[in-house]
Amino acid sequence: MSLMKPFLCMTGLALALVACSPNSTGGGTEPSPEIEPGTNGTLRIYSARHYDSDRLMYEAFERQSGIRVLFREAGANQLLETMKAEGENSPADLIIASDAGALWRFENAGLTQALPEGEFESRIPARLIDDKRQWVGLARRIRGVAYDPERIQPDQVDEWSDLADPSLEGEVCARSSTNIYNLSLMGEMIERWGAEKAKAWAEAVVTNMARSPQGGDTDQIEAVAAGLCGVAITNHYYWVRMTESGSASTRDAAGATELIFPTFGDGSGAHVNITGAALAANAENTDNALQFLEFLLTDEGQGLLVDETKEIPVMDSAHRPEGLDLIPDIEPSDTPLSVFGEHQAEAQRIFDEAGWD
Template sequence: MMRTILKKSCPPLSTCALMAMLALFSVTACGPSEQEKNSKGVVNIYSARHYDADEELYDLFKKTTGIEVKRIEMKGDLLLERLKAEGNQSPADVILLVDAGNFWRAQSAGLFQPVQSAKLDASVPKNLQGANKDWFGFTKRARVIAYDPSRIKPEQVATYSQLTDPSLKGQICVRPSSNVYNLSMMSGFIQEWGVAKAETWAKGVVANFARPPEGADTDQLKAIAQGQCAISLVNHYYAVRLQRSLDPAEKAIAAKIALSFPDQKGEGTHVNVSGGALARYAPNKANGITFLEFLVSPPAQAIFAKANDEFPILTSAMDDNSALKGLAGFKEAQTPMTVLGINQGEAQKVFDRAGWK
């Protein structure tokens, strides 16, 4: 207000000075608006998540803390490239990503900074954190075997290794090997089995392909329902969403599919994460940490479970989602999430040698 007045053509100096003083007094006397008093600043979120439920998370965070949420959403690869290009001028406070492989890529590019938080340490299992406490998993997703129970018996798909059985020739649909979900799964197998066994497995699965790899996880489920194949590898929540859908066509797909959580008598089912990290150059560092801590709170965890069908790290948050709760309690592979990133280069080479395009 003062600058606007002083830029005008003024009467004598004393009058201008008086006007400026009155303007300053007016601003001071009025004080901040109610909105300003209730605001505790902003948190800038760069997110690779594209779920409607996240709107509910942001609204609840603002209501709970008074911190305004500003965000940018785009695919993971593009998001990381943007952060690299912005460098130390980036406004990002929090980075939300899916899959440990993407966290490893971002970590390797120096896009995170460590977080010292007793709340996060107590809430997030050690194998679901970055090695330097620079990222934290808030939900889990299992890479399961989806199958047509009218054509495949449960005992035929009780392990990942069984997918190489010649009796399943022409029965398997998959998405491309370059997808980060598949790369992380193979990274876990390399850790558990070694490169040679992992490559033999991949070649055996390729020999049983019903078609060349294509599409996303939901496309694989549709292909099973349409009879194009009988088996696929998918993240569990895609199937749960179809089961809970109000769309009759999607419910019809779900009715034709069963899920196997493999290797319950062995290493356990491959699990990955969705989570967040504090950006390296976060201008609102305290608010960024507050947001990360909010994501492990019971209300936020309940939103993850109810709306996204991801397994929350807080198991009690599944109470309102009977479909998800019915799948819980399976044995999880304990592969450290960091390994799923470190082995990705080798995982792609294994897939390439096996002919899994």
């Protein structure tokens, strides 16, 4: 028996949230005529996200499409194992997960299928569509470095290789190597630098660590603010959300740090990952799933998707949520996102051999 909570139906659930969520659509567009949810069938979503704003997103899609949304939320690994256990009887139509490496795990397990062609393809860069069409990117997330400007100069951390410099001995905070964000970052390093250089980097960073890897990205930023380390690896949106926290101490922690987005030192851009979606291998409602993807890749859908998360829209025309004015326009590297997953096993091996817990 699955330990996951059952599918939730969205109809009427988010009305109160809509009333108290300013700019929830992000684009100020004219509302579409409402259609009774269920009139045009059902869509079953397995989502590794956990935000209240997703309920607003589902509700808006229900009203516009007449498609009833049923959703199940859990961690990506738990959803993966559940779908394996369900086999051909899995009710999932669409999978939503954060990180291309996480989406690759579903693909590698045979739990996805190729996306049909759709209008959404003309709205986003080709890099955001898997070359085998097993997933599509819906929002951007940038892995960067938070640093203490009183201890660290920005040119000390503007390339990923800098974190291995002996001058940063005792200054680096990071989370566990098993974390998917770090595995994908290492996957790109393997692709760009080769495994030997990537391993040397990991070994040097371990030498430079101020403490054993622990906690999440927010914990790393707070450690910098507390003076436990001078630099910390983190995704951009954790820092942005801290700047808008209802807790003064959390805002102060963000205010005590600055954020930079290192490159790979070869004229490349930054490590930019995604939140994305994949069509489930045994989906029964593929047309409805495609319609939902089309909705998410509109100005309204993008606004709902990133408003609370503080991720970056993949469409230039979409409204950027409050707080992202603190994040400059970042040029992503041209590394195919698929390699984040393809190099995952090797990335973990390198971390293990380097002693990165």
